[in-house]
Amino acid sequence: MPPAYKRLDKDQCVFLFVDHQTGLIQLVRDFEPTEFRTNVLGLVKTASYFGAPAVLTTSFDTGPNGPIVKEMVDELPNAPLIRRPGQINAMDNDDFANAVKATGKKQVIISGVLTEVCVAFPALTLIEQGYDVFAVTDASGTFKDHTREAAHKRMAQAGVQLLNWAAVAAELQRDWRRDIEGFGKIWTDHIPGYWCLMQSHLNSSGESGKQ
Structure with missing residues (x-):
């Protein structure tokens, strides 16, 4: 049997934005800064446009990782912002994990900085917990192309679907x-x-x- 097409559904999804922080974003080198900002905000606008639930989170934002990008909070004012005190894998934080569960959605659209850490770790955890996970490749960033590719392979092998923000928007729009x-x-x-x-x-x- 061919694999099932798990199509994104605007009524069944939640957007997770993990560690898009002013300090961490300065480490992104696999995208040019203006391009990365455009991609991230395109995904944020997509979540807002479809009225889908979203959860924002930061890691150790009192330290060098810095605060979350202001435009994201402005565009998604009703999304909970979980400020993790130190957990690297967002799903290790009970407040974040409970916020995801509380949405009642089984399709998870995740993006973040850095790709191989802040995206891959929770994505793999969510797969293990039975969610359908969609990682947004161009709204996530990291140090180098080769580290991004390694993260993509790791996630794909576990069943995470990889797509860009425009594909997310188009699949939801139908x-x-x-x-x-x-x-x-x-x-x-x-x-x-x-x-x-x-x-x-x-x-x-x-x-x-x-x-």
């Missing part, structure tokens, strides 16, 4: 006709070049004045 302008706005703001496509659509539909 059909452009649900909301062309609203959904398109996320892509316009966070996918380079997509603003031209949206301008073409708005011009052809006589809605260019609404931009």
Whole structure:
């Protein structure tokens, strides 16, 4: 039998943002800074757009890891922010693990810094606990391409699905006709070049004045 297509469902998922902190993000070298910021905020806007539950967490944010990125909290004001005092694997923190469980969702969309630690460790734990886990590759960052690839292989071998933030958004949306302008706005703001496509659509539909 072919493997089942575990399709993301906007009513069944929770977004986990792990350790997107001002100190740790300075260690990200597998993406250019502006590109990484665009990707992370694209995923944050996706969570907000679909009204899916989200959980934010930081690791030792009183130390050099620094506070969480402000734009994330601003965009997701209702998401709990779990400030872990020291646990490296977020799932080792009872408050975080309980916050994930409390959502009642079995599809977990996870991103974070660093990929091989802050994403991989909780992702592997969640797989072990029976969740379907989707790691967002371009909203997670690390030191080098080769460390990222090793983390991806480790997670994939355990059953974690790997995809980028635009694929997450598209799979949740299912059909452009649900909301062309609203959904398109996320892509316009966070996918380079997509603003031209949206301008073409708005011009052809006589809605260019609404931009």
